[in-house]
Amino acid sequence: MSERYRIGDRVRTSDVDPDHHTRLPHYARGKRGTVLDRDGVHPLADLRAQGIVQEQEVYLVRFTAQELFGQGDHSVTLSLWEDYLSDE
Amino acid sequence: MSDDHDDSPIAARVRELEAILEEKGLLDAQELDRALEAWTHRASPANGFRVVARAWVDDGFRARLLQDANAALPEIGLSMGGGLQPQQLHVVENTERVHNVIVCTLCSCYPIALLGPSPTWYKSPAYRSKVVSHPREVLAQFGLTLPETTEIQVWDANAESRYLVLPRRPENTEHLTEDELTKMVTRNGLIGTAAV
Incomplete structure:
Protein backbone atom coordinates (compact mmCIF):
# COMPACT_ATOMS: atom_id res chain seq x y z
CA MET A 1 0.00 0.00 0.00
CA SER A 2 1.46 3.35 -0.92
CA GLU A 3 0.48 6.52 0.83
CA ARG A 4 -1.14 9.34 -1.08
CA TYR A 5 0.28 12.16 1.07
CA ARG A 6 3.72 13.13 2.27
CA ILE A 7 4.90 15.08 5.27
CA GLY A 8 4.29 18.79 4.66
CA ASP A 9 1.46 18.26 2.15
CA ARG A 10 -1.55 20.53 2.46
CA VAL A 11 -4.84 18.65 2.70
CA ARG A 12 -8.54 19.36 3.11
CA THR A 13 -10.87 17.22 5.24
CA SER A 14 -14.21 15.92 4.05
CA ASP A 15 -17.21 18.12 4.82
CA VAL A 16 -19.67 15.25 4.61
CA ASP A 17 -21.61 14.42 7.78
CA PRO A 18 -22.17 10.68 7.29
CA ASP A 19 -25.08 8.87 8.90
CA HIS A 20 -22.75 6.09 10.03
CA HIS A 21 -19.98 5.95 12.63
CA THR A 22 -16.88 8.03 11.84
CA ARG A 23 -13.78 9.28 13.64
CA LEU A 24 -13.66 12.62 11.87
CA PRO A 25 -14.98 15.09 14.46
CA HIS A 26 -17.48 17.80 13.43
CA TYR A 27 -15.11 20.64 14.28
CA ALA A 28 -12.49 19.33 11.83
CA ARG A 29 -14.78 18.89 8.81
CA GLY A 30 -14.10 20.82 5.62
CA LYS A 31 -10.88 22.27 7.09
CA ARG A 32 -7.40 22.74 5.65
CA GLY A 33 -4.37 21.37 7.46
CA THR A 34 -0.81 20.15 7.00
CA VAL A 35 0.40 16.54 7.13
CA LEU A 36 2.72 16.36 10.14
CA ASP A 37 3.58 12.67 9.95
CA ARG A 38 2.32 9.24 9.02
CA ASP A 39 0.36 7.50 11.76
CA GLY A 40 0.41 3.87 10.70
CA VAL A 41 -2.03 1.73 8.77
CA HIS A 42 -5.30 0.89 10.49
CA PRO A 43 -8.74 -0.46 9.54
CA LEU A 44 -10.95 2.47 8.50
CA ALA A 45 -13.17 3.09 11.55
CA ASP A 46 -16.25 3.92 9.46
CA LEU A 47 -16.22 0.51 7.78
CA ARG A 48 -15.01 -1.47 10.79
CA ALA A 49 -18.13 -0.30 12.64
CA GLN A 50 -20.07 -2.02 9.86
CA GLY A 51 -18.06 -5.22 10.16
CA ILE A 52 -15.79 -4.55 7.17
CA VAL A 53 -12.03 -4.44 7.65
CA GLN A 54 -10.25 -2.18 5.17
CA GLU A 55 -6.71 -1.22 6.16
CA GLN A 56 -5.80 2.31 5.21
CA GLU A 57 -3.06 4.90 5.77
CA VAL A 58 -3.61 7.25 8.70
CA TYR A 59 -1.91 10.65 8.92
CA LEU A 60 -1.26 13.09 11.73
CA VAL A 61 -2.69 16.33 10.40
CA ARG A 62 -2.14 19.67 12.12
CA PHE A 63 -4.63 22.54 11.90
CA THR A 64 -4.35 26.12 13.10
CA ALA A 65 -6.97 27.28 15.59
CA GLN A 66 -7.75 30.10 13.14
CA GLU A 67 -8.71 27.55 10.47
CA LEU A 68 -10.80 25.43 12.84
CA PHE A 69 -12.45 28.05 14.99
CA GLY A 70 -11.71 31.43 13.39
CA GLN A 71 -9.78 32.46 16.51
CA GLY A 72 -6.91 31.41 18.78
CA ASP A 73 -3.16 31.07 18.34
CA HIS A 74 -2.77 27.33 19.10
CA SER A 75 -2.79 24.27 16.88
CA VAL A 76 -4.79 21.02 17.01
CA THR A 77 -3.44 17.73 15.63
CA LEU A 78 -5.69 14.79 14.69
CA SER A 79 -5.22 11.29 13.28
CA LEU A 80 -7.08 11.10 9.99
CA TRP A 81 -7.65 8.19 7.61
CA GLU A 82 -6.81 8.79 3.95
CA ASP A 83 -10.53 8.57 3.05
CA TYR A 84 -11.18 11.71 5.12
CA LEU A 85 -8.66 13.75 3.10
CA SER A 86 -8.39 15.32 -0.31
CA ASP A 87 -5.86 17.66 -1.89
CA GLU A 88 -6.23 21.23 -0.71
CA MET B 1 -22.42 10.44 13.91
CA SER B 2 -19.35 11.37 15.90
CA ASP B 3 -21.35 12.74 18.81
CA ASP B 4 -20.97 11.96 22.49
CA HIS B 5 -21.33 8.46 23.77
CA ASP B 6 -23.79 8.83 26.59
CA ASP B 7 -22.55 6.72 29.49
CA SER B 8 -25.83 5.20 30.64
CA PRO B 9 -27.23 3.76 27.37
CA ILE B 10 -23.83 2.33 26.40
CA ALA B 11 -23.41 0.78 29.84
CA ALA B 12 -26.86 -0.79 29.54
CA ARG B 13 -26.00 -2.11 26.09
CA VAL B 14 -22.75 -3.63 27.36
CA ARG B 15 -24.60 -5.34 30.20
CA GLU B 16 -27.12 -6.79 27.75
CA LEU B 17 -24.36 -7.98 25.41
CA GLU B 18 -22.55 -9.63 28.31
CA ALA B 19 -25.75 -11.38 29.38
CA ILE B 20 -26.40 -12.67 25.85
CA LEU B 21 -22.81 -13.89 25.43
CA GLU B 22 -23.01 -15.72 28.75
CA GLU B 23 -26.42 -17.18 27.89
CA LYS B 24 -25.06 -18.56 24.62
CA GLY B 25 -22.06 -20.00 26.43
CA LEU B 26 -19.60 -17.81 24.51
CA LEU B 27 -18.35 -16.04 27.60
CA ASP B 28 -17.54 -17.42 31.03
CA ALA B 29 -19.19 -15.23 33.68
CA GLN B 30 -15.89 -14.61 35.46
CA GLU B 31 -13.71 -14.37 32.37
CA LEU B 32 -14.31 -10.69 31.68
CA ASP B 33 -13.89 -9.69 35.32
CA ARG B 34 -10.59 -11.58 35.54
CA ALA B 35 -9.25 -9.95 32.37
CA LEU B 36 -10.33 -6.47 33.49
CA GLU B 37 -8.86 -6.92 36.96
CA ALA B 38 -5.52 -8.14 35.62
CA TRP B 39 -5.43 -5.23 33.20
CA THR B 40 -6.36 -2.46 35.64
CA HIS B 41 -3.96 -3.88 38.22
CA ARG B 42 -1.05 -3.29 35.85
Missing part, protein backbone atom coordinates in the same frame (compact mmCIF):
# COMPACT_ATOMS: atom_id res chain seq x y z
CA ALA B 43 -2.40 0.00 34.49
CA SER B 44 -1.38 2.80 36.84
CA PRO B 45 -0.11 6.39 36.62
CA ALA B 46 3.01 5.11 38.41
CA ASN B 47 4.02 3.68 35.00
CA GLY B 48 3.80 7.09 33.36
CA PHE B 49 5.80 8.67 36.21
CA ARG B 50 8.61 6.15 35.62
CA VAL B 51 8.65 6.94 31.90
CA VAL B 52 9.07 10.65 32.59
CA ALA B 53 11.72 10.29 35.30
CA ARG B 54 13.80 8.03 33.04
CA ALA B 55 13.46 10.48 30.16
CA TRP B 56 14.66 13.30 32.45
CA VAL B 57 17.82 11.47 33.51
CA ASP B 58 18.65 9.60 30.29
CA ASP B 59 18.89 11.68 27.10
CA GLY B 60 19.24 8.57 24.93
CA PHE B 61 16.01 7.11 26.32
CA ARG B 62 14.27 10.46 25.87
CA ALA B 63 15.29 10.60 22.21
CA ARG B 64 14.15 7.03 21.57
CA LEU B 65 10.88 7.67 23.43
CA LEU B 66 10.08 10.70 21.31
CA GLN B 67 11.07 8.89 18.12
CA ASP B 68 9.18 5.61 18.72
CA ALA B 69 7.56 5.33 22.15
CA ASN B 70 6.29 1.77 21.62
CA ALA B 71 9.85 0.59 20.93
CA ALA B 72 11.33 2.49 23.91
CA LEU B 73 8.85 1.45 26.62
CA PRO B 74 10.13 -2.16 26.96
CA GLU B 75 13.51 -0.71 28.05
CA ILE B 76 11.85 -0.02 31.42
CA GLY B 77 9.59 -3.06 31.38
CA LEU B 78 6.46 -1.33 30.07
CA SER B 79 4.32 -1.70 26.96
CA MET B 80 1.10 -0.43 25.41
CA GLY B 81 -0.21 -3.99 25.14
CA GLY B 82 -2.59 -5.71 27.52
CA GLY B 83 -5.79 -4.44 25.93
CA LEU B 84 -7.53 -5.90 22.91
CA GLN B 85 -4.70 -4.71 20.68
CA PRO B 86 -1.39 -2.95 21.36
CA GLN B 87 -1.95 0.77 21.08
CA GLN B 88 0.28 3.19 19.25
CA LEU B 89 1.74 5.80 21.61
CA HIS B 90 3.12 9.24 20.80
CA VAL B 91 5.08 11.05 23.52
CA VAL B 92 5.00 14.81 22.99
CA GLU B 93 7.61 16.94 24.71
CA ASN B 94 7.05 20.24 26.48
CA THR B 95 9.81 22.77 25.93
CA GLU B 96 10.44 26.37 26.83
CA ARG B 97 8.55 27.31 23.65
CA VAL B 98 5.84 24.63 23.36
CA HIS B 99 3.23 23.23 25.76
CA ASN B 100 1.24 20.13 24.80
CA VAL B 101 -2.20 19.09 26.02
CA ILE B 102 -4.21 15.96 25.27
CA VAL B 103 -7.91 15.34 24.75
CA CYS B 104 -10.21 12.87 23.06
CA THR B 105 -13.04 14.98 21.65
CA LEU B 106 -15.06 11.99 20.39
CA CYS B 107 -15.11 9.89 23.56
CA SER B 108 -12.42 9.32 26.18
CA CYS B 109 -9.39 7.65 24.51
CA TYR B 110 -6.53 7.72 26.99
CA PRO B 111 -3.23 5.83 27.54
CA ILE B 112 -4.70 3.62 30.28
CA ALA B 113 -1.66 1.30 30.38
CA LEU B 114 0.53 4.22 31.47
CA LEU B 115 -1.95 6.41 33.36
CA GLY B 116 -4.59 4.06 34.76
CA PRO B 117 -8.30 4.91 34.34
CA SER B 118 -8.90 8.49 33.21
CA PRO B 119 -10.18 11.18 35.61
CA THR B 120 -13.85 12.15 35.37
CA TRP B 121 -13.09 15.64 34.04
CA TYR B 122 -11.16 14.15 31.10
CA LYS B 123 -14.39 12.46 29.98
CA SER B 124 -16.60 15.51 30.59
CA PRO B 125 -18.17 17.21 27.55
CA ALA B 126 -17.00 20.55 28.99
CA TYR B 127 -13.30 19.64 28.88
CA ARG B 128 -13.53 17.77 25.58
CA SER B 129 -15.26 20.56 23.71
CA LYS B 130 -13.48 23.55 25.23
CA VAL B 131 -9.84 22.48 25.36
CA VAL B 132 -9.63 22.23 21.56
CA SER B 133 -11.03 25.71 20.96
CA HIS B 134 -9.87 27.59 24.10
CA PRO B 135 -6.91 25.69 25.60
CA ARG B 136 -5.38 28.72 27.30
CA GLU B 137 -8.58 29.41 29.26
CA VAL B 138 -9.04 25.74 30.17
CA LEU B 139 -5.45 25.43 31.39
CA ALA B 140 -5.90 28.59 33.47
CA GLN B 141 -8.91 26.92 35.12
CA PHE B 142 -6.54 24.11 36.10
CA GLY B 143 -4.25 26.73 37.63
CA LEU B 144 -1.74 26.62 34.80
CA THR B 145 -1.15 30.06 33.32
CA LEU B 146 1.26 29.95 30.43
CA PRO B 147 3.20 32.91 29.05
CA GLU B 148 1.61 34.43 25.92
CA THR B 149 4.76 33.45 24.05
CA THR B 150 4.26 29.72 24.78
CA GLU B 151 2.77 27.92 21.80
CA ILE B 152 0.01 25.49 22.75
CA GLN B 153 -0.30 22.26 20.78
CA VAL B 154 -3.50 20.27 21.37
CA TRP B 155 -3.53 16.57 20.42
CA ASP B 156 -6.94 15.00 19.78
CA ALA B 157 -6.72 11.22 20.35
CA ASN B 158 -9.60 10.81 17.90
CA ALA B 159 -8.47 7.54 16.29
CA GLU B 160 -5.90 4.79 16.94
CA SER B 161 -3.07 6.72 18.61
CA ARG B 162 -2.70 7.60 22.27
CA TYR B 163 -0.62 10.43 23.68
CA LEU B 164 1.50 11.15 26.72
CA VAL B 165 2.97 14.56 27.53
CA LEU B 166 6.61 14.65 28.61
CA PRO B 167 6.64 17.58 31.07
CA ARG B 168 9.66 19.84 31.51
CA ARG B 169 12.00 18.82 34.31
CA PRO B 170 11.58 21.29 37.19
CA GLU B 171 14.51 23.58 37.90
CA ASN B 172 16.94 22.83 40.75
CA THR B 173 16.36 19.09 40.61
CA GLU B 174 19.82 18.12 39.37
CA HIS B 175 20.63 16.54 42.77
CA LEU B 176 17.56 14.27 42.78
CA THR B 177 17.71 10.56 41.91
CA GLU B 178 15.47 8.96 39.29
CA ASP B 179 13.29 7.54 42.09
CA GLU B 180 12.91 10.93 43.71
CA LEU B 181 12.06 12.52 40.36
CA THR B 182 9.36 9.88 39.84
CA LYS B 183 7.57 11.30 42.88
CA MET B 184 7.51 14.83 41.41
CA VAL B 185 5.48 13.87 38.34
CA THR B 186 1.70 14.22 38.44
CA ARG B 187 -0.99 12.57 36.34
CA ASN B 188 -2.27 15.94 35.13
CA GLY B 189 1.28 16.76 34.07
CA LEU B 190 1.15 13.79 31.70
CA ILE B 191 -2.14 15.00 30.21
CA GLY B 192 -0.84 18.56 29.96
CA THR B 193 -3.22 20.23 32.41
CA ALA B 194 -0.36 20.81 34.88
CA ALA B 195 3.27 21.81 34.40
CA VAL B 196 4.81 18.67 35.94
Whole structure:
Protein backbone atom coordinates (compact mmCIF):
# COMPACT_ATOMS: atom_id res chain seq x y z
CA MET A 1 0.00 0.00 0.00
CA SER A 2 1.46 3.35 -0.92
CA GLU A 3 0.48 6.52 0.83
CA ARG A 4 -1.14 9.34 -1.08
CA TYR A 5 0.28 12.16 1.07
CA ARG A 6 3.72 13.13 2.27
CA ILE A 7 4.90 15.08 5.27
CA GLY A 8 4.29 18.79 4.66
CA ASP A 9 1.46 18.26 2.15
CA ARG A 10 -1.55 20.53 2.46
CA VAL A 11 -4.84 18.65 2.70
CA ARG A 12 -8.54 19.36 3.11
CA THR A 13 -10.87 17.22 5.24
CA SER A 14 -14.21 15.92 4.05
CA ASP A 15 -17.21 18.12 4.82
CA VAL A 16 -19.67 15.25 4.61
CA ASP A 17 -21.61 14.42 7.78
CA PRO A 18 -22.17 10.68 7.29
CA ASP A 19 -25.08 8.87 8.90
CA HIS A 20 -22.75 6.09 10.03
CA HIS A 21 -19.98 5.95 12.63
CA THR A 22 -16.88 8.03 11.84
CA ARG A 23 -13.78 9.28 13.64
CA LEU A 24 -13.66 12.62 11.87
CA PRO A 25 -14.98 15.09 14.46
CA HIS A 26 -17.48 17.80 13.43
CA TYR A 27 -15.11 20.64 14.28
CA ALA A 28 -12.49 19.33 11.83
CA ARG A 29 -14.78 18.89 8.81
CA GLY A 30 -14.10 20.82 5.62
CA LYS A 31 -10.88 22.27 7.09
CA ARG A 32 -7.40 22.74 5.65
CA GLY A 33 -4.37 21.37 7.46
CA THR A 34 -0.81 20.15 7.00
CA VAL A 35 0.40 16.54 7.13
CA LEU A 36 2.72 16.36 10.14
CA ASP A 37 3.58 12.67 9.95
CA ARG A 38 2.32 9.24 9.02
CA ASP A 39 0.36 7.50 11.76
CA GLY A 40 0.41 3.87 10.70
CA VAL A 41 -2.03 1.73 8.77
CA HIS A 42 -5.30 0.89 10.49
CA PRO A 43 -8.74 -0.46 9.54
CA LEU A 44 -10.95 2.47 8.50
CA ALA A 45 -13.17 3.09 11.55
CA ASP A 46 -16.25 3.92 9.46
CA LEU A 47 -16.22 0.51 7.78
CA ARG A 48 -15.01 -1.47 10.79
CA ALA A 49 -18.13 -0.30 12.64
CA GLN A 50 -20.07 -2.02 9.86
CA GLY A 51 -18.06 -5.22 10.16
CA ILE A 52 -15.79 -4.55 7.17
CA VAL A 53 -12.03 -4.44 7.65
CA GLN A 54 -10.25 -2.18 5.17
CA GLU A 55 -6.71 -1.22 6.16
CA GLN A 56 -5.80 2.31 5.21
CA GLU A 57 -3.06 4.90 5.77
CA VAL A 58 -3.61 7.25 8.70
CA TYR A 59 -1.91 10.65 8.92
CA LEU A 60 -1.26 13.09 11.73
CA VAL A 61 -2.69 16.33 10.40
CA ARG A 62 -2.14 19.67 12.12
CA PHE A 63 -4.63 22.54 11.90
CA THR A 64 -4.35 26.12 13.10
CA ALA A 65 -6.97 27.28 15.59
CA GLN A 66 -7.75 30.10 13.14
CA GLU A 67 -8.71 27.55 10.47
CA LEU A 68 -10.80 25.43 12.84
CA PHE A 69 -12.45 28.05 14.99
CA GLY A 70 -11.71 31.43 13.39
CA GLN A 71 -9.78 32.46 16.51
CA GLY A 72 -6.91 31.41 18.78
CA ASP A 73 -3.16 31.07 18.34
CA HIS A 74 -2.77 27.33 19.10
CA SER A 75 -2.79 24.27 16.88
CA VAL A 76 -4.79 21.02 17.01
CA THR A 77 -3.44 17.73 15.63
CA LEU A 78 -5.69 14.79 14.69
CA SER A 79 -5.22 11.29 13.28
CA LEU A 80 -7.08 11.10 9.99
CA TRP A 81 -7.65 8.19 7.61
CA GLU A 82 -6.81 8.79 3.95
CA ASP A 83 -10.53 8.57 3.05
CA TYR A 84 -11.18 11.71 5.12
CA LEU A 85 -8.66 13.75 3.10
CA SER A 86 -8.39 15.32 -0.31
CA ASP A 87 -5.86 17.66 -1.89
CA GLU A 88 -6.23 21.23 -0.71
CA MET B 1 -22.42 10.44 13.91
CA SER B 2 -19.35 11.37 15.90
CA ASP B 3 -21.35 12.74 18.81
CA ASP B 4 -20.97 11.96 22.49
CA HIS B 5 -21.33 8.46 23.77
CA ASP B 6 -23.79 8.83 26.59
CA ASP B 7 -22.55 6.72 29.49
CA SER B 8 -25.83 5.20 30.64
CA PRO B 9 -27.23 3.76 27.37
CA ILE B 10 -23.83 2.33 26.40
CA ALA B 11 -23.41 0.78 29.84
CA ALA B 12 -26.86 -0.79 29.54
CA ARG B 13 -26.00 -2.11 26.09
CA VAL B 14 -22.75 -3.63 27.36
CA ARG B 15 -24.60 -5.34 30.20
CA GLU B 16 -27.12 -6.79 27.75
CA LEU B 17 -24.36 -7.98 25.41
CA GLU B 18 -22.55 -9.63 28.31
CA ALA B 19 -25.75 -11.38 29.38
CA ILE B 20 -26.40 -12.67 25.85
CA LEU B 21 -22.81 -13.89 25.43
CA GLU B 22 -23.01 -15.72 28.75
CA GLU B 23 -26.42 -17.18 27.89
CA LYS B 24 -25.06 -18.56 24.62
CA GLY B 25 -22.06 -20.00 26.43
CA LEU B 26 -19.60 -17.81 24.51
CA LEU B 27 -18.35 -16.04 27.60
CA ASP B 28 -17.54 -17.42 31.03
CA ALA B 29 -19.19 -15.23 33.68
CA GLN B 30 -15.89 -14.61 35.46
CA GLU B 31 -13.71 -14.37 32.37
CA LEU B 32 -14.31 -10.69 31.68
CA ASP B 33 -13.89 -9.69 35.32
CA ARG B 34 -10.59 -11.58 35.54
CA ALA B 35 -9.25 -9.95 32.37
CA LEU B 36 -10.33 -6.47 33.49
CA GLU B 37 -8.86 -6.92 36.96
CA ALA B 38 -5.52 -8.14 35.62
CA TRP B 39 -5.43 -5.23 33.20
CA THR B 40 -6.36 -2.46 35.64
CA HIS B 41 -3.96 -3.88 38.22
CA ARG B 42 -1.05 -3.29 35.85
CA ALA B 43 -2.40 0.00 34.49
CA SER B 44 -1.38 2.80 36.84
CA PRO B 45 -0.11 6.39 36.62
CA ALA B 46 3.01 5.11 38.41
CA ASN B 47 4.02 3.68 35.00
CA GLY B 48 3.80 7.09 33.36
CA PHE B 49 5.80 8.67 36.21
CA ARG B 50 8.61 6.15 35.62
CA VAL B 51 8.65 6.94 31.90
CA VAL B 52 9.07 10.65 32.59
CA ALA B 53 11.72 10.29 35.30
CA ARG B 54 13.80 8.03 33.04
CA ALA B 55 13.46 10.48 30.16
CA TRP B 56 14.66 13.30 32.45
CA VAL B 57 17.82 11.47 33.51
CA ASP B 58 18.65 9.60 30.29
CA ASP B 59 18.89 11.68 27.10
CA GLY B 60 19.24 8.57 24.93
CA PHE B 61 16.01 7.11 26.32
CA ARG B 62 14.27 10.46 25.87
CA ALA B 63 15.29 10.60 22.21
CA ARG B 64 14.15 7.03 21.57
CA LEU B 65 10.88 7.67 23.43
CA LEU B 66 10.08 10.70 21.31
CA GLN B 67 11.07 8.89 18.12
CA ASP B 68 9.18 5.61 18.72
CA ALA B 69 7.56 5.33 22.15
CA ASN B 70 6.29 1.77 21.62
CA ALA B 71 9.85 0.59 20.93
CA ALA B 72 11.33 2.49 23.91
CA LEU B 73 8.85 1.45 26.62
CA PRO B 74 10.13 -2.16 26.96
CA GLU B 75 13.51 -0.71 28.05
CA ILE B 76 11.85 -0.02 31.42
CA GLY B 77 9.59 -3.06 31.38
CA LEU B 78 6.46 -1.33 30.07
CA SER B 79 4.32 -1.70 26.96
CA MET B 80 1.10 -0.43 25.41
CA GLY B 81 -0.21 -3.99 25.14
CA GLY B 82 -2.59 -5.71 27.52
CA GLY B 83 -5.79 -4.44 25.93
CA LEU B 84 -7.53 -5.90 22.91
CA GLN B 85 -4.70 -4.71 20.68
CA PRO B 86 -1.39 -2.95 21.36
CA GLN B 87 -1.95 0.77 21.08
CA GLN B 88 0.28 3.19 19.25
CA LEU B 89 1.74 5.80 21.61
CA HIS B 90 3.12 9.24 20.80
CA VAL B 91 5.08 11.05 23.52
CA VAL B 92 5.00 14.81 22.99
CA GLU B 93 7.61 16.94 24.71
CA ASN B 94 7.05 20.24 26.48
CA THR B 95 9.81 22.77 25.93
CA GLU B 96 10.44 26.37 26.83
CA ARG B 97 8.55 27.31 23.65
CA VAL B 98 5.84 24.63 23.36
CA HIS B 99 3.23 23.23 25.76
CA ASN B 100 1.24 20.13 24.80
CA VAL B 101 -2.20 19.09 26.02
CA ILE B 102 -4.21 15.96 25.27
CA VAL B 103 -7.91 15.34 24.75
CA CYS B 104 -10.21 12.87 23.06
CA THR B 105 -13.04 14.98 21.65
CA LEU B 106 -15.06 11.99 20.39
CA CYS B 107 -15.11 9.89 23.56
CA SER B 108 -12.42 9.32 26.18
CA CYS B 109 -9.39 7.65 24.51
CA TYR B 110 -6.53 7.72 26.99
CA PRO B 111 -3.23 5.83 27.54
CA ILE B 112 -4.70 3.62 30.28
CA ALA B 113 -1.66 1.30 30.38
CA LEU B 114 0.53 4.22 31.47
CA LEU B 115 -1.95 6.41 33.36
CA GLY B 116 -4.59 4.06 34.76
CA PRO B 117 -8.30 4.91 34.34
CA SER B 118 -8.90 8.49 33.21
CA PRO B 119 -10.18 11.18 35.61
CA THR B 120 -13.85 12.15 35.37
CA TRP B 121 -13.09 15.64 34.04
CA TYR B 122 -11.16 14.15 31.10
CA LYS B 123 -14.39 12.46 29.98
CA SER B 124 -16.60 15.51 30.59
CA PRO B 125 -18.17 17.21 27.55
CA ALA B 126 -17.00 20.55 28.99
CA TYR B 127 -13.30 19.64 28.88
CA ARG B 128 -13.53 17.77 25.58
CA SER B 129 -15.26 20.56 23.71
CA LYS B 130 -13.48 23.55 25.23
CA VAL B 131 -9.84 22.48 25.36
CA VAL B 132 -9.63 22.23 21.56
CA SER B 133 -11.03 25.71 20.96
CA HIS B 134 -9.87 27.59 24.10
CA PRO B 135 -6.91 25.69 25.60
CA ARG B 136 -5.38 28.72 27.30
CA GLU B 137 -8.58 29.41 29.26
CA VAL B 138 -9.04 25.74 30.17
CA LEU B 139 -5.45 25.43 31.39
CA ALA B 140 -5.90 28.59 33.47
CA GLN B 141 -8.91 26.92 35.12
CA PHE B 142 -6.54 24.11 36.10
CA GLY B 143 -4.25 26.73 37.63
CA LEU B 144 -1.74 26.62 34.80
CA THR B 145 -1.15 30.06 33.32
CA LEU B 146 1.26 29.95 30.43
CA PRO B 147 3.20 32.91 29.05
CA GLU B 148 1.61 34.43 25.92
CA THR B 149 4.76 33.45 24.05
CA THR B 150 4.26 29.72 24.78
CA GLU B 151 2.77 27.92 21.80
CA ILE B 152 0.01 25.49 22.75
CA GLN B 153 -0.30 22.26 20.78
CA VAL B 154 -3.50 20.27 21.37
CA TRP B 155 -3.53 16.57 20.42
CA ASP B 156 -6.94 15.00 19.78
CA ALA B 157 -6.72 11.22 20.35
CA ASN B 158 -9.60 10.81 17.90
CA ALA B 159 -8.47 7.54 16.29
CA GLU B 160 -5.90 4.79 16.94
CA SER B 161 -3.07 6.72 18.61
CA ARG B 162 -2.70 7.60 22.27
CA TYR B 163 -0.62 10.43 23.68
CA LEU B 164 1.50 11.15 26.72
CA VAL B 165 2.97 14.56 27.53
CA LEU B 166 6.61 14.65 28.61
CA PRO B 167 6.64 17.58 31.07
CA ARG B 168 9.66 19.84 31.51
CA ARG B 169 12.00 18.82 34.31
CA PRO B 170 11.58 21.29 37.19
CA GLU B 171 14.51 23.58 37.90
CA ASN B 172 16.94 22.83 40.75
CA THR B 173 16.36 19.09 40.61
CA GLU B 174 19.82 18.12 39.37
CA HIS B 175 20.63 16.54 42.77
CA LEU B 176 17.56 14.27 42.78
CA THR B 177 17.71 10.56 41.91
CA GLU B 178 15.47 8.96 39.29
CA ASP B 179 13.29 7.54 42.09
CA GLU B 180 12.91 10.93 43.71
CA LEU B 181 12.06 12.52 40.36
CA THR B 182 9.36 9.88 39.84
CA LYS B 183 7.57 11.30 42.88
CA MET B 184 7.51 14.83 41.41
CA VAL B 185 5.48 13.87 38.34
CA THR B 186 1.70 14.22 38.44
CA ARG B 187 -0.99 12.57 36.34
CA ASN B 188 -2.27 15.94 35.13
CA GLY B 189 1.28 16.76 34.07
CA LEU B 190 1.15 13.79 31.70
CA ILE B 191 -2.14 15.00 30.21
CA GLY B 192 -0.84 18.56 29.96
CA THR B 193 -3.22 20.23 32.41
CA ALA B 194 -0.36 20.81 34.88
CA ALA B 195 3.27 21.81 34.40
CA VAL B 196 4.81 18.67 35.94
